[in-house]
Amino acid sequence: MASTPDSDHRPAQPERPVTPVTALLLPGYSPDLSWLARALHADRVILDDLHPFSRKSKVHRTKIRTPDGHQWLTIPFVREDRRKPIRQVRIDSRRPWTGHHLQALEYNYRNSPCFDFYEPEIRADFDTASRCEFLVDAVRHLMQRQWLYLELPEFPQWASGLVAGMAAGMDNRAATGAEPSPFQNLYDALASDRTVVWQEPDSRNYQKPHPRATEPRFASQSSPKPGRHDSGLPPRSGHDSASVSKAEFDQTGLPVYRQHFPGFVPGCGALDLLFEYGPDAWQVLDLLAINSKT
Incomplete structure (x- = not known):
């Protein structure tokens, strides 16, 4: 095809910059797939x-x-702390909880494929958590251990540490006479950044909405309706082709995976995934693809 005048000399269009995404999430006892x-x-x-x-x-x-469906495991907290920052909330030591939680996990998962594989380490994790005074310390330990079992990348940073670093930076700039930092708190800091913010899923009743908050769109939501369809992901090996290239998704775009009881209950925590898949949990985690960050 003949070129039009000056078409060969037309300046290249600059690539549209990709806006970085910050996931501002609340820590969680055992985060679910949407959080992950x-x-x-x-x-x-x-x-x-x-x-x-x-x-x-x-x-x-x-x-x-x-x-029969699902059960919530809840760490008891001191009622007087319910309006404090998460990091200042204490565990109610008058209500022993780890034994009850371990008993519930054993009763409901002892016949799952991988409960025996993780049971000794999970018990040790709960023993450590039982000695924590503050909720955030118990949650931090349990989260870090589950992060390790799932073989996930580097563990996230904590807001308290980030803000402490900002304060130190402000002190240093003040000492040198440089321009002081405009950041007053974490939300102001993120609002000043050129970043899109993802927040806790379904959190409008308990997490302050950020002005830059948006909802991610899962790759599976490009399908006209939920159900079993091509995940868009290549299999890791020939043995995995059936389980990875074809997968079932729910209405929110999250994968429906095998559970040892009949049917599927969405929204279960990472412990459910561990007991069902163990070291093969990547088969589900690989399906958590997101179409666009903006």
Whole structure:
């Protein structure tokens, strides 16, 4: 095809810059797939332990499978602390919780494929958590251990540490006579950044909305309706082609995976995924693909 005048000399169009994404998430006892999808695909993940605590959040509770559906496991907290920042909330030591939670996990998962594989380490994790005075310390330990079992990338940073670093930077600039930092708090800092913010899924009743907040769109939502369809992901090996290239997704775009009780209950925490898939949990995590960060 003949070129039009000056077409060969037309300046190249600059590439549209990709806006970085910050996942501003609340820490959680055992995060679910929607939480993990945000954490795995954001450019930066911040665990907001400075946010006011809410009993409606999943900071202190997680959902597990049962023969009849599901059950919530909840870490008891001191009622007087319910309006404090998450990092200042204490565990109610008058209500022993780890034994009850371990009993519930054993009763409901002892016949799952991988419960025996993780059971000794999970017991040790809960023993450590039982000695924590503050909720955030118990949650931090349990999250870090589950992060390790799932073989996920580097663990996210905590908001309290980030803000402490900002304060130190402000002190240094003040000492040198340089321009002081405009950041007053974490939300102001993120609002000043050129970043898109992903927040806790379904959190409008307990997490302060950020002015730059938006919802990610999962790759599976490009399908006209939920169900079993091509995941768009290449299999890792010939043995995995059936389980990875074809997968079932729910209405929110998250994968429907095998659970040892009949049917599927969405929204269960990472412990459910571990007991069902163990070291093969990547088969589900690989399906948490997001179409666009903007």
